[in-house]
């Protein structure tokens with residue numbers, strides 16, 4: 001808690017522990033915006049066409065944006081406002097507002113889950129809480145800002161519907177059933193304060209999300225980049241759109257057909273950035289393995305079978321080292 005970047009960043013230059021080794025630094029800060037990341041109109045009525053577009057985007061990029069998705073734009077704006085207000089609270093208030101559940105289903109942290117052991121830190125504070133079932137979780141959510149629960153409750157309900165709808169399209173596209181596996185729903189509200197030297201650090205290092213899908217509200221401040229064809233490209237903020245990305249468990253279940261896309265977040269010296277990731281993940285006991293129907297003699301299983309909770313242990317141990325993670329999960333020795 002005492003480490004929250006937002007509690008000390010105004011008074012200091014970039015601390016050494018946030019300076020990345022040269023090969024991990026962002027390099028060029030202005031990368032091209034990826035104008036080829038698909039923008040999919042979910043208001044379209046041809047379901048077969050939608051499934052096709054979503055599957056192609058998930059294969060090619062692991063990223064796409066959705067518009068006409070059904071989540072009211074005023075609810076998206078209000079949610080973004082309360083997320084920003086939460087991160088503007090004092091460190092003491094943030095500690096109080098995230099300690100309502102003794103089982104820690106709501107918490108705040110800095111950099112990554114490995115803060116204590118990692119060699120360097122990322123310029124990010126994250127508020128995390130569970131979202132389902134809503135009536136059980138909401139009592140542990142922040143009560144400051146005062147409208148947090150009133151706004152974020154309906155917001156997560158809407159985004160949850162959207163997430164299941166997109167997961168269902170992906171299931172149909174792959175010809176497998178995923179719906180029953182998506183059990184955990186978590187909100188991660190990221191905050192990247194003004195940074196004194198964006199060239200030396202990152203808000204979030206290169207990673208693949210450890211979830212089925214992430215429905216991301218990225219606000220109007222640019223910062224998200226995707227690694228595509230060995231290059232970093234920026235994801236353009238589009239008003240009222242959500243950014244959707246597929247994560248590692250889908251890469252495994254689809255036996256490599258879909259991509260868990262590598263992405264990162266750069267910081268900014270002029271404007272702070274807040275984003276909200278809505279993660280739809282398997283339950284802890286779910287076996288994550290290539291779907292039987294996608295494995296045959298000419299498509300051998302590329303990944304081992306692991307309960308999701310064991311996958312997560314390997315994931316956290318290798319966070320931002322995608323090569324090490326791929327080795328730990330792959331059937332190839």
Ligand SMILES: O=C(O)CCC(=O)C(=O)O
Pocket residue numbers: 188190204209216218223224263265275276277
């Ligand atoms: O802040 C963003 O745009 C992306 C955040 C992200 O990658 C994550 O929450 O996993």
Ligand SMILES: [Fe+2]
Pocket residue numbers: 207208209263
């Ligand atoms: Fe991510």
